[in-house]
Amino acid sequence: MKALCLRSRLKQFPRNNNVFRRYISSLPIYTDTNLAHQLHTIFTKNPNTSPDDDPDLRALAPFLNPKLVETVLYSFQSWNRAHIFFTWASNQQGYSHTAYTFNAVASILSRARQIAPLRALSVQILRSRCPMTPGALGFFIRCFGGAGLVDEANVLFDQVQSEGLCFPNVYAYNCLLEAVSKSTSVDLVDAKLKEMSHRGFVLDKYTLTPVLQVYCNAGRFDKAFDVFNMISDRGFLDGYLFSILALGLTKWGQVDKAFELIEVMEARNVGVTEKTFIVLIHGFVKQARLDRALQLFDKMKDSGFVPDISLYDVLIGVFSTAKELDKALGLYAEMKEFKVQTDTGIITKLISSCRDEGELKRLYTEIRRDMNLEALTMLYNSLLTVLVNNGSINKAYGLLRMLMKKGCNNDLQGDEFCWENDPNADSFCVVIDGLVKAGKLDMAVGLFRDMPKKICCKPNLLIYNNLISGLCSSDRLEESFEILREMEESGLVPSPFTHNSIFGCLCKRMDVAGALDLVKKMRVHGHDPWIKHCTLMVKELCKHRKAVEACKFLDDVVEEGFVPDMIAYSAALDGLIRIKEVDLAMELFRDIVARGNYPDVVAYNTMMKGLCQVRRVAEAEELLNEMITKGLVPSVVTYNSLIDGWCKNGSVEAAMRCLSEMFDKGREPNVITYTTLVNGLCNAGRPEEALAVWNEMVAVKGLVPGNIAFMALVHGLCKCGRTNEAAVHLREMKSRGMKPDGYVYTALISAFLAELNHPSALEMVKEMADEGSFPGKLDKNHAIARDAVIQLLRDSRTWSSIRDLIAEGKIPSISMPDIESEGLDGCIT
DNA sequence: ATAGGGTTAG
Incomplete structure (x- = not known):
C-alpha cells in the first residue's frame, strides 16, 4: 500500500531534478533518501562507465529493495537511465524485482514508446515468476496497450494465468480489453467475453466500452448495435459511448446513420460533447460529406460551442479546393466573430480559393489586416501565378517590378493593391518561369539579374x-x-x-x-x-x-x-x-546485340527499308524472316517498305500478294500501303489496277487519302496517259481542300501537251500560277514548266493568257531574257 | 517540379 501511495505521489512531480531533490528530502523515513539520491546521481552522472565496474554501486547493491528501486526509477528524466538502472538492479544478488518495480519501469517505457525493451520486459516478468495482484497485472497490461503492444498484452495475460502467477478479476480483464480496443480483433474480444461469463464475472461499463470500440473499428455494426443496446439496457449509456458508435459509423462511410445517432442523442438529452462534434465533423469531411459536416457544424454552434480552428481549417479547405471564395470567406468572417485566431494555413487556403485576379484583389481588401508579411507575400505570389497562368505575363512582370521598387506605397497609381511586403525567391521564380514560357528570355534574364541581393531572394x-x-x-x-x-x-x-x-x-x-x-x-x-x-x-x-x-x-x-x-x-x-x-x-x-541492345521492329524496318532502296529485296526478305523467328511482329511499316521494294524491283505481283497477306495477318493496310501500290502499278503501266486499288482503299476500306496519296495517283495516271482521269482526281483533291504542288501540275501540263491539248495545259498552268505553285529556279520541274510555257506562248490560242500571267507576275521565275532569247519578243508587250 | 526520342508513300 505504501509503495503504491509513493508511486502515485511521485508521478505528480514534473521530471525536474531540483523538484525531485526537494521531494527526496521530504520523504518519510521508510525510504532511504540518501541511498535513492546516491543511486540517482551515479546513474545520471556516469553515463559512459558500465554500472558493473562502479565500486560505489557495488557498495550500494546490498541495500537494494523494491521500494528503493521504485523510487529511483521514477526519479530519472530519461527512460534510458531508468532502464539501465532497472537492468543493473535485476542483476544484483539478493535482490528481486516485484510486480511494482516491473510496473514502474513498464510505465516509464510505455510513455516513452520503447517497444523493444517493453517486449523484453514481458519475457523477464514471466521468467522472474514474481506473483502479482490482479490490479498489478491490469496496470502492466495497460502499459502494453498504451504502447500498442496488443498481441503481447494478450499473450502475457494468458501466460500469467497458466503459470499460476495471477488470477485476473474483472478489472484485469477490462484492462486487457482496453488494450485491445484500438484494434479490430473481434475474435479475441469475443473469446475474452466468453471467458468472463464462464467465470461468472459481471460485464460492466468498462468491459463493454472497449468491446463496442473494437466492433466499430472492425465495421461489425451488427455486433456493435447489440452491445450498444446491452449497454443501454443496463443504463450505462453516455455521450462517450454514443460518440464511439457515431465515429465508427462515420469511418465506415455511414455518415447519415452517424448523423441520426446525434439526433437521437439530442432527443434523449444526452449531451454531445465538444470533442464529439469536432471528431465527427472531421470524419464527415473525410468522407466527402460536406452537407452533413455543415449541418453538424451548425448543431455544434447551436449547442453553444465555439468551433475550434481545426474545424474552420478543414471546412475552409473544402471550399478552397472547390474554389468557392465566397463560402470560404463566409466561414472566415464567422471565425473572426467568434474571435478564433487565424493562422497561415487558413490564409493559404483562402488564397487558393481564388479563381482569378479579381478574387485575389477582393480577398486582399477583406483580409489585409489579418495577414502578416509572410502571408502577404504568399497572396502576392498567388496573384503572380494566376496572372502568369492566364497569359498576363506582362502584368505579372510589371507588378513584380513595382514591388521591387522600395517604398511601395498607397500612391501606386491604378492599382488597388498596396504591398508593403517584399517579394521572395518564389515571386521571382513564378515570373521568370512565365517569361521563359512566353519566350521573353531577355526579360527573364534581366529580371534574374535585378533580383535583390537578399537572403529571401537568393x-x-x-x-x-x-x-x-x-x-x-x-x-x-x-x-x-x-x-x-x-x-x-x-x-x-x-x-x-x-x-x-x-x-x-x-x-x-x-x-x-x-x-x-x-x-x-x-x-x-x-x-x-x-x-x-x-x-x-x-x-x-x-x-x-x-x-x-x-x-x-x-x-x-x-x-x-x-x-x-x-x-x-x-x-x-x-x-x-x-x-x-x-x-x-x-x-x-x-x-x-553485342552492345547489349536488341533490335526491335523499328530497327528491322529501318534496315529493311535500306536494303529495299538499294534493290536488295531478297536480303530484306531474309530480315523479315529473321525478325519473325525472333518473335518480333512485323508492323504495317515493315510490309509497306517491302511492298515498295518489290514494286521498285519490278515484282508488282509480289507486292500485291503481300497486300492480301496483310489482311490475313491482321495488319490492316493503310493509306501509305495503297499509295505505294498505286505508284508501283502506274509505274508498271497498269493504271486499271491502280484505280482498282485506289477504289478499294476509298470505297471499301473507307480510308481517307491525303495530299501525297492524291498526288501519287494524279502523277501516276498522267504517266500512263490517262490525263483526263488524272485531272478529275486533281479536281477532287482540290475540292477536299488539298493543295497540289508544282510537281503534280507539271506532270499534268506535260501530259496535256503530249496529247496536244494546249487549252487544258493552259488551264493547268493558270491554276498552278494562281496558286503560286510555279516551280522555282531551283526546282527540278522548273525546266519542264518553263518549256511548257514557251510551247504555249507559241500557240495563238494560248499565248495571250500566258502573257497576262507573266505580266501579273504569277510566273515570276521565267525571266525576260529567257523568253527573248527564244525570239518571242513579239508576244510580250 | 522536369523525358520521351527512332521506321513507311509522289
Missing part, C-alpha cells in the same frame, strides 16, 4: 533550372554556361535537369566535343545524360549526312559508361542508310 534551384532550360531551348548556350557557373559559385549543386538542359542544347548544335566534355562532368556528379538528347545529336548529325560521326559519338558515350538505347541506334542506322552506307548500317545492326 535564386533557388528551380529558378536556375528554368532559366538555363529556357536559354538552352533558344540555343543561348553561352549564357547558360555563364549562369551555370554562377549557380555553382553560389553554392547550389546543379541537378540532372540542369546538366541535361545544357547537354540537349549541345546535342542540338551537334557540338560533339562539348557534349562529351559535359558527359564527363556529369559522370562526376552521378548524373545520367538523357538518351533522348543523344538521339537528338544523332538525328542532327544524320540530317547533315554525318552518320559516321554520329556512330562515333554513340561509341564515345558508351566509353563514358552510358549505354544508349535501341532508339538512338535506330536513328544512327537510318542516318547511315540515308547516305547509302547500307553495309555499314548492316554492320552496326549486327553489332547492336
